[in-house]
Amino acid sequence: MPAQILPLPITTLQPQQPVEPKRQAQRGPTYTTAQGDKFEAGRNFAEVAKLVRADIKAAIAAGHLPKGxxxxxxxDRFSMGQSLHLSVTACPIMVVNPAYVRWQRDNPHACMSEALPDARDRFSPEGRHVIDTLTGIVEAYNRRVTSDQPDDYSNVSFYTNIAFALDLREEQSMTVLALQSEVSLRNSWKPAGANSAAHL
Structure with missing residues (x-):
C-alpha cells in the first residue's frame, strides 16, 4: 500500500507593526559669551577705534609695547556687521622668527610639520607678545557669542584682523637672510616686568 502523504498545516502569518528605532535625545548647542571689560552696548564703532589707538599709545608709554x-x-562697515583692522606697520624689534625665515628659504615645498620645533612659529617671542598684547587691547571692547557647534549661530560686536604688515615682515625677513651673525638679531627690548633675557 502506498504511503499516505499528509498535508502540511497551513500557518497564517499575522502582520506585525513596524518597530520604530529608539531615538536618542539630541542635545542643543551650548552658547558661550565673552565680553571685554570695556565693552559698552551701542557704542559708536569709530569711538572704539579711537579708544584702541589711545590704549596702544598708553601701552607703549608703560613699556608693554616697544617704543617706536x-x-x-x-x-570697516558692511551689511552683515563691522570689522576692525589693526596693522603694525613699523616696529624697532625683530618680530619675525629667524629660524622660521631660514627654514622657509631652505624648504620652500615642505610642510610645517616637518620643521624643527624652534622654526614652527613665524614670530619671535617678542613679536608674539606684541600680537597678544594688541589682541587683548582690542578684545577689551568686543563681545562674542559662540556655539560649541561650528556650523551654528555665532555673533560678535565686530570682527578683528590683527597682524604685522606684509612690508614689515618682508623687510625683516630680508635682514635675517642677509646677516651672518644671529647675535645681531637678538632683541634688546623686553616687555615691562619681564625678567628673562631676550632670545630668538
Whole structure:
C-alpha cells in the first residue's frame, strides 16, 4: 500500500507593526559669551577705534609695547556687521622668527610639520607678545557669542584682523637672510616686568 502523504498545516502569518528605532535625545548647542571689560552696548564703532589707538599709545608709554612701534587702526562697515583692522606697520624689534625665515628659504615645498620645533612659529617671542598684547587691547571692547557647534549661530560686536604688515615682515625677513651673525638679531627690548633675557 502506498504511503499516505499528509498535508502540511497551513500557518497564517499575522502582520506585525513596524518597530520604530529608539531615538536618542539630541542635545542643543551650548552658547558661550565673552565680553571685554570695556565693552559698552551701542557704542559708536569709530569711538572704539579711537579708544584702541589711545590704549596702544598708553601701552607703549608703560613699556608693554616697544617704543617706536607704529600701528594703523581702521574700521570697516558692511551689511552683515563691522570689522576692525589693526596693522603694525613699523616696529624697532625683530618680530619675525629667524629660524622660521631660514627654514622657509631652505624648504620652500615642505610642510610645517616637518620643521624643527624652534622654526614652527613665524614670530619671535617678542613679536608674539606684541600680537597678544594688541589682541587683548582690542578684545577689551568686543563681545562674542559662540556655539560649541561650528556650523551654528555665532555673533560678535565686530570682527578683528590683527597682524604685522606684509612690508614689515618682508623687510625683516630680508635682514635675517642677509646677516651672518644671529647675535645681531637678538632683541634688546623686553616687555615691562619681564625678567628673562631676550632670545630668538
Amino acid at each position: 612701534m607704529v600701528c594703523s587702526v581702521r574700521i
